[in-house]
Amino acid sequence: MTVKITIDCMGGDHGPAVTVPAAVSFVRSHPDAHLLLVGIEPAIRAQLKKCKAVDEARLTVVPATEVVAMDDPVEVALRKKKDSSMRVALNLVKEGEAQTCISAGNTGALMAVSRYVLKTLAGIERPAIAFAMPSQRGYTTVLDLGANVDCEPQHLLQFAEMGHALVSAIEGRDRPTIGLLNIGEEVIKGNETIKRAGELLRASTLNFYGNVEGNDIYKGTTDVVVCDGFVGNVALKTSEGLAKMLTDMIKEEFGRSLLTKLMALVAMPVLKRFKRRVDPAQYNGAALLGLRGLVIKSHGSAEAYGFEWAIKRGYDAVKNGVLERLVRAMEENAAPIQQAALDAGRANGATESNPANPAGPLPDGVAASRPNPPAPGEPGAALPSKA
Amino acid sequence: MTVKITIDCMGGDHGPAVTVPAAVSFVRSHPDAHLLLVGIEPAIRAQLKKCKAVDEARLTVVPATEVVAMDDPVEVALRKKKDSSMRVALNLVKEGEAQTCISAGNTGALMAVSRYVLKTLAGIERPAIAFAMPSQRGYTTVLDLGANVDCEPQHLLQFAEMGHALVSAIEGRDRPTIGLLNIGEEVIKGNETIKRAGELLRASTLNFYGNVEGNDIYKGTTDVVVCDGFVGNVALKTSEGLAKMLTDMIKEEFGRSLLTKLMALVAMPVLKRFKRRVDPAQYNGAALLGLRGLVIKSHGSAEAYGFEWAIKRGYDAVKNGVLERLVRAMEENAAPIQQAALDAGRANGATESNPANPAGPLPDGVAASRPNPPAPGEPGAALPSKA
Incomplete structure (x- = not known):
């Protein structure tokens, strides 16, 4: 089957200087992929020409007249720019013209427009960005x-449900463990929101491990770690900064003198293997979970090689039927999980007046279920390729 | 002059299995240090015997009958355990019997008891944990x-003032740059608290750079980064976890085969240098800033070598007159900074009904000022030793 992917080329x-070359390179190495390049037409065509890909059959340009800027407030993206490349790209997923959308655009805008266009899954009020971080x-x-x-x-309870559904769907695990990111393992730690989230999780039917700390992400203490988006984003960006500093330090140490450079030459095969393992570009592309469609968010500053990884992430997710599996897992689990929390009489912390969209059809391109359950460990969507 | 340091041995x-051996090792390598070992006497004496340090002249045991447990709520530490090793150790600083206190105890309790015993500096409502993280x-x-x-x-504004005062005092910088940790550089990013903190900082006389992201900590974009303690703790712990995973990965890559082991042998001098630079033990010991006394918080899980680094941090801080410099810098700057924010009519976000302790004497051991201002770049208190 052909995998149809929309690219928000302006994000x-x-x-386009990054998104178009990445798309060209991707389509050339994936004979069953068809990419819809959405954005300002002349800008996209100019890049296609530069890449000598003017006549590439599996690259279709879809014009959009507006661009969501990286600093546009959500309201502007949502209400004023109805013909933005982001919106048009997401509409194509909604209409079943494509199975996933890749964007490196403004996170807040992408989240709001995705939610508006695609709607959320039953039981989910807010989509979340999920990524499988490498651990020990x-x-x-x-x-x-x-x-x-x-x-x-x-x-936070809903994020836990989605994480549970994703990991059980993709990795075939029965009861993945859930950790709540906190500043100590003890129940008394954390702010009020975290303490109440801990109560909800303990009362749920999820396999709740308890509080975890930042280092547990890399230790691999639990299969899933849930946190507020502010905290999660800081943890992710801090990790990026530290990884860069440490790899630069290794380079610096080996570059100190002629002797150390000779040592580097000897150790080159090992250093190269290490470098490949920690290359941040390959960790680009996180899934926006909780929507009735598949959206992959790329790092805003990604270069072409990194953006191509984000496209690959969306492609793999489609191939592995991640959305259908997620929907099925959510249907099977979400109701009893939330009911258990409610039964415990502790779910009265809910304040959002705008409950999740309870129904509505899935995008046309999405089958309701897949006949064959995945083999455990089969590589999947939100997971970095394990190759 | 003798540097007198109290150790909360039970934290x-x-x-004591960690704190006492660390104290013994420290006192042996620092002939001008005198350590007061506070805690359950028999437990401390047993460890001293084990270290063959029973008659060490510059180690004095100070008995305390209670212990603040790592999971004790703040109220218990504060109200029920008035003879805890933590409280007695802090009292010794308050009474001028020692110039600094080192504790690996429960952070929340240490903060609350320190604040109660030592009081905060003028203009500061809440002490904060500060650490100089290595950057590029x-x-x-x-x-x-x-x-x-x-x-x-x-x-957050007060943290910025303290960071400003610390860096200008220690590094002799005139107007250190301040960054506000956020999930994007744009002004529109972040939650309501962060946005309002940004307004206060912009209106202040501080050298406010603007929003920074997690990776900027290691990039070294600004001299100071301020954040909520929850977020900062997650960033710190995540960094620890990632550093451990990456160094383990290097070990793993070099240990793969006989050939790679030979490569490691050749590259050993460089790898050792790198290992020394990233050794987490030497990054132990952060200053509790904003108090009318010097308190150093060690990692709860620190081993003896790491705890000794925390003692060293306190010792260096005393030698460098950090508290006096901080007090002076705060006096010179805090008032105009807060006034500017008030003038801008934006400081009405203040909700704490319990204003900072405005006056009160400094502990007896602390001189009001130091005659000689520090040379720029002179190593100091909250900074990892640059050797």
Whole structure:
């Protein structure tokens, strides 16, 4: 089957100069992919020409006349720019013209427009950004990484449900463990929101491990770690900064003198392997979970190679039927999980007056279920490729 | 002059088994240090015997009959355990019997008891944990790293003032740059508290750079980064976890085969240098800033070598007159900074009904000022030793 992917070509710090070359390179290495390039037509065509891909059959330009700027407030993206590349790209998913949308645009805008266009899954008030971070025991799926600031306790419970559904769907695990990111393991730690979220999680039917700390993400203490988007984003960006500093330090140490440079030459195969493992570009592309459609958010500052990884993430997610599996897992689990929390009489922390969209059809391109359940460990959507 | 340091020997995950050997080792390598070992006497004496330090002249045991447990709520530490090792150790600083106190105890309790015993500096409502994290351009002083969850905007402004005072006092910089930790550089980013803190900072006379992201800590974009204690603690712990995973990965890559082990042997001098630079033990010991006394918080899980680094941090802080310099810098700057924010009519976000302690004497051991201003770049208190 052909995998149809829409690209918000205008998103990110670099726009078409990055998104178009990445799309061209991706389509050339994936014979079953068809990419819809959405944005200001002349800008996209100019880049296609530069890449000598004017006649590429599986690249279709879809014009959009507006661009959501990286500093546009959510309201502007949502209400004023109805013909933005972001909106048009998401509409194509909604209409079943594509199975996933990749954008490096403004996170707040992407989240709001996605939510408006695609709607959320039953039981979910707010979508969250999820990513499988590498750990000493494999991967830790962390959410939210920046879609929501100021989360209420019930949002953290919903993130846990989505994380549970994603990991059980993708990795075939029965009862993935859930950790609540906090500043200490003890129940008394944290702010009020965290303490109440801990109560909701303990009362739920989820496999709640308890509080975890920042280092547990990389230790791999739990399969899933849930947190407020502000905290998750800081953890992610801090990690990026530290990884860069440490790899630069290794380079610096080996570059100190002729002797150390000779040592580097000898150790080159090992250093290269290490560098490949920590290359941040390959950790680009996180899933916006909780929507009735598949959206992948790329780092705004990604270069073409990194953006291509984000496209690959969306492509893999489609191939692995992640959305259908997630929907099925949510249907099976969300109701009893939330009911258990309600039964415990502790879910009265809910304040959002705008409950999640309870129904509505899935986008046309999405089958209601998949006949064959995934093999455990099969690589999937929000997970970095394990190759 | 003799530097007198109190050690809360019962604090931390390991208690006297870690704190006493660290104290013994420290006193042996610092002939002008005198350590007061506070805690359950038999437990401390047993450890001293084990270290063959029973007759060490510059180690004095000060008995305390209670212990603040790592999971004791703040109220218990504050109201029920008035003869805890933590409280007695802090009292010795208050009474001028020692110039600094080192504790690996429960952060919340240490903060509350310190604040109660020592009181805060004029203009400061809440002490904050500050640490100079290594960056690609030297050091970035980050606060708060976990003393306060749920900060109000004016607390973040006060953290900025303290960071400003610390860096100008220690590094001799005139107008250190201040960054506000956020999830994007744009002014519109972040939650309401952050946005209001940004307004206060912009209206202040501080050298406010604007919003910074997690990676800027390690990039060294600003001299100081301020954040809520919850966020700061997650950033710190996440960094620890990632650093451990990356160094383990290097070990793993070099240990893969006989050939890679030979490569490691060749590259050993460089790898050792790198290991020394990233050794987490030497980054132990953060200053509790904003108090009328010098308190150093050690990691709860620190081993003896790491705890010794925390003692060293306190010792250096005393030698460098950090408290006096901080007090002077705060006196010179805090009033105009807060006034400017007030003048801008934006400081009405203040909600704390309990204003900072405006006056009160400094502990007896603390001189009001130091005759000689520090040379720029002179190593100091909250900074990791630059050797």
